[in-house]
Amino acid sequence: xxxxxxxxxxxxxxxxxxxxxxxxxxxxxxxxxxxxxxxxxxxxxxxxxxxxxxxxxxxxxxxxxxxxxxxxxxxxxxxxxxxxxxxxxxxxxxxxxxxxxxxxxxxxxxxxxxxxxxxxxxxxxxxxxxxxxxxxxxxxxxxxxxxxxxxxxxxxxxxxxxxxxxxxxxxxxxxxxxxxxxxxxxxxxxxxxxxxxxxxxxxxxxxxxxxxxxxxxxxxxxxxxxxxxxxxxxxxxxxxxxxxxxxxxxxxxxxxxxxxxxxxxxxxxxxxxxxxxxxxxxxxxxxxxxxxxxxxxxxxxxxxxxxxxxxxxxxxxxxxxxxxxxxxxxxxxxxxxxxxxxxxxxxxxxxxxxxxxxxxxxxxxxxxxxxx
Amino acid sequence: xxxxxxxxxxxxxxxxxxxxxxxxxxxxxxxxxxxxxxxxxxxxxxxxxxxxxxxxxxxxxxxxxxxxxxxxxxxxxxxxxxxxxxxxxxxxxxxxxxxxxxxxxxxxxxxxxxxxxxxxxxxxxxxxxxxxxxxxxxxxxxxxxxxxxxxxxxxxxxxxxxxxxxxxxxxxxxxxxxxxxxxxxxxxxxxxxxxxxxxxxxxxxxxxxxxxxxxxxxxxxxxxxxxxxxxxxxxxxxxxxxxxxxxxxxxxxxxxxxxxxxx
Ligand SMILES: Nc1ncnc2c1ncn2[C@@H]1O[C@H](COP(=O)(O)OP(=O)(O)OP(=O)(O)O)[C@@H](O)[C@H]1O
Ligand SMILES: [Mg+2]
Numbered sequence: 155x156x157x158x159x160x161x162x163x164x165x166x167x168x169x170x171x172x173x174x175x176x177x178x179x180x181x182x183x184x185x186x187x188x189x190x191x192x193x194x195x196x197x198x199x200x201x202x203x204x205x206x207x208x209x210x211x212x213x214x215x216x217x218x219x220x221x222x223x224x225x226x227x228x229x230x231x232x233x234x235x236x237x238x239x240x241x242x243x244x245x246x247x248x249x250x251x252x253x254x255x256x257x258x259x260x261x262x263x264x265x266x267x268x269x270x271x272x273x274x275x276x277x278x279x280x281x282x283x284x285x286x287x288x289x290x291x292x293x294x295x296x297x298x299x300x301x302x303x304x305x306x307x308x309x310x311x312x313x314x315x316x317x318x319x320x321x322x323x324x325x326x327x328x329x330x331x332x333x334x335x336x337x338x339x340x341x342x343x344x345x346x347x348x349x350x351x352x353x354x355x356x357x358x359x360x361x362x363x364x365x366x367x368x369x370x371x372x373x374x375x376x377x378x379x380x381x382x383x384x385x386x387x388x389x390x391x392x393x394x395x396x397x398x399x400x401x402x403x404x405x406x407x408x409x410x411x412x413x414x415x416x417x418x419x420x421x422x423x424x425x426x427x428x429x430x431x432x433x434x435x436x437x438x439x440x441x442x443x444x445x446x447x448x449x450x451x452x453x454x455x456x457x458x459x460x461x462x463x464x465x466x467x468x469x470x471x472x473x474x475x476x477x478x479x480x481x482x483x484x485x486x487x488x489x490x491x492x493x494x495x496x497x498x499x500x501x502x503x504x505x506x507x508x509x510x511x512x513x514x515x516x517x518x519x520x521x522x523x524x525x526x
Numbered sequence: 527x528x529x530x531x532x533x534x535x536x537x538x539x540x541x542x543x544x545x546x547x548x549x550x551x552x553x554x555x556x557x558x559x560x561x562x563x564x565x566x567x568x569x570x571x572x573x574x575x576x577x578x579x580x581x582x583x584x585x586x587x588x589x590x591x592x593x594x595x596x597x598x599x600x601x602x603x604x605x606x607x608x609x610x611x612x613x614x615x616x617x618x619x620x621x622x623x624x625x626x627x628x629x630x631x632x633x634x635x636x637x638x639x640x641x642x643x644x645x646x647x648x649x650x651x652x653x654x655x656x657x658x659x660x661x662x663x664x665x666x667x668x669x670x671x672x673x674x675x676x677x678x679x680x681x682x683x684x685x686x687x688x689x690x691x692x693x694x695x696x697x698x699x700x701x702x703x704x705x706x707x708x709x710x711x712x713x714x715x716x717x718x719x720x721x722x723x724x725x726x727x728x729x730x731x732x733x734x735x736x737x738x739x740x741x742x743x744x745x746x747x748x749x750x751x752x753x754x755x756x757x758x759x760x761x762x763x764x765x766x767x768x769x770x771x772x773x774x775x776x777x778x779x780x781x782x783x784x785x786x787x788x789x
Contacts, residue, residue: 209694210693210694211690211693211694230693231690231693231694232692232693232694232695232696232697232698232699232702233696236694237694237695238691238694240687240690240691242685242687244685244687244688244690244691245691246688246691246692246706247688247710248709248710257692257695257697257705258695258696261695261696261697261698261701262696303695304695307695307696
């Protein structure tokens with residue numbers, strides 16, 4: 155077993171082309187040691203391909219992979235100190251659960267393989283299933299076995315390819331908490347692939363958003379949500395209202411004035427991308443308030459409302475016909491009715507601003523998101 | 527009436543089973559016969575003589591031994607070759623893959639008389655005298671096809687991600703093959719081997735073309751004997767073969783169900 159020094163995982167100009175198709179365009183990414191990192195993106199954007207290159211199961215077309223200072227791109231998969239929890243678990247059906255978990259340790263000639271495997275099973279609370287076969291376990295249990303089987307080897311990096319994809323919502327939430335706990339316990343770098351943005355946001359220290367083989371943005375969940383760098387990220391992470399506007403000038407106090415379909419609004423100057431005047435002013439639905447509470451105010455008509463308990467979600471049609479989503483917390487303030495004329499308001503600075511030359515629908519899921 | 531309705535399926539199953547097993551039962555019963563003439567077709571009286579001396583009829587045990595030897599050799603070689611071919615076809619994309627697939631089917635589709643005679647022509651041209659070696663080679667030819675079909679079905683249903691998982695967990699290619707691929711493909715390989723053995727043991731036409739007077743296999747012996755009479759020993763050997771096959775199946779079933787239960 156080659157001695158792999160642990161350290162940060164670095165992908166340098168890593169790319170993968172299949173015969174006619176570029177699955178991953180050259181990308182650079184550094185993942186600090188011990189971090190819980192989420193790789194998020196729509197189906198087919200190259201997440202699995204990226205993971206497979208890190209695991210050594212797919213040969214990169216170009217670029218290099220480093221753990222610490224060691225280039226591991228030429229090292230064969232079975233010699234890499236990287237383990238994967240596969241999308242479909244890939245447990246060995248002919249082996250008992252315990253033998254599945256001990257498989258990696260035994261390949262290294264670990265004398266204590268069985269005891270350590272049992273311990274790893276206890277960690278995922280499946281000690282009692284040691285003598286069973288994989289097909290006698292439920293999907294959620296198999297998933298935890300797959301996790302134990304990977305983690306017991308104490309790899310430098312653990313790759314998780316949509317490990318929760320097959321689970322129902324309740325089990326999914328439970329496993330998310332479990333995964334987080336285990337990661338904190340063992341302190342191994344986790345790279346968690348998912349296309350569930352909520353999962354990525356709640357679990358990860360940092361999130362990378364991928365689209366069509368490229369990295370769109372890397373940052374903490376809050377950074378990505380509050381300051382998305384592209385319409386794709388804005389639309390893919392949560393709901394966004396993108397108001398087409400033009401920056402008109404400086405308004406003092408760090409603010410700039412803008413023209414939104416003939417209505418004057420204020421935005422924070424620091425949010426404006428350099429050298430751009432045609433912009434989308436992005437406001438998250440919960441930053442809007444009903445009534446005149448903020449310095450930016452627009453009038454509109456409620457066209458739809460849905461009560462979710464903690465909040466009410468409204469669709470409000472603005473004077474130029476564009477509909478925005480407004481979320482009003484259930485804090486006792488009076489609720490509006492469909493057809494009612496309302497004021498909506500927000501504070502300058504709570505917005506994000508994007509260059510209007512990009513596709514405003516990028517990353518849009520098919521439901522409920524509007525633009526204008 | 528209701529009872530009959532409820533158990534209709536059971537009756538049907540028993541009837542089919544009876545239909546399938548009746549010949550074997552007749553053979554077993556008549557192996558205890560002491561026939562009046564040379565033909566063992568009519569029940570005369572009970573006798574265990576043939577069971578006590580199954581090799582009593584001249585040449586029968588030699589023929590049986592030869593068939594077993596040829597069957598074992600042919601099935602072992604065919605299983606090894608067939609498994610290799612099946613892995614290549616089931617796992618890898620390469621030039622000429624579909625042509626190979628087609629060619630593998632040829633021996634199964636060719637009428638046995640055609641194959642037997644063409645093999646004889648080939649052996650004569652190659653200057654190889656008829657005998658057990660030629661028979662074995664001929665058996666390997668058609669057995670390989672059946673092994674390939676049996677193993678390929680299993681191999682192509684194997685999840686390649688299991689092998690990736692093994693590599694990911696630090697198993698080198700040999701360990702991956704021995705610990706993951708082979709055990710998972712084993713049922714297909716075993717089925718192919720059993721099929722090859724029974725096909726080889728059973729074969730008459732191709733064997734007959736390539737045999738010499740000193741290489742009489744069991745089917746040839748039975749056929750030859752049947753011209754002049756049917757020795758009871760044949761029935762004994764038939765019964766034993768059936769029982770052996772049956773016990774292999776039963777033991778296999780018990781083993782696999784016990785493994786399930788233990789797990
Ligand atoms: N072996 C291959 N040959 C050709 N194209 C491939 C191959 N593997 C993947 N691709 C293509 O590369 C792209 C990225 O695939 P990948 O599996 O990495 O997507 P993903 O982000 O993991 O998607 P998902 O969320 O659906 O799992 C896809 O368009 C896919 O069709
Ligand atoms: Mg994938």
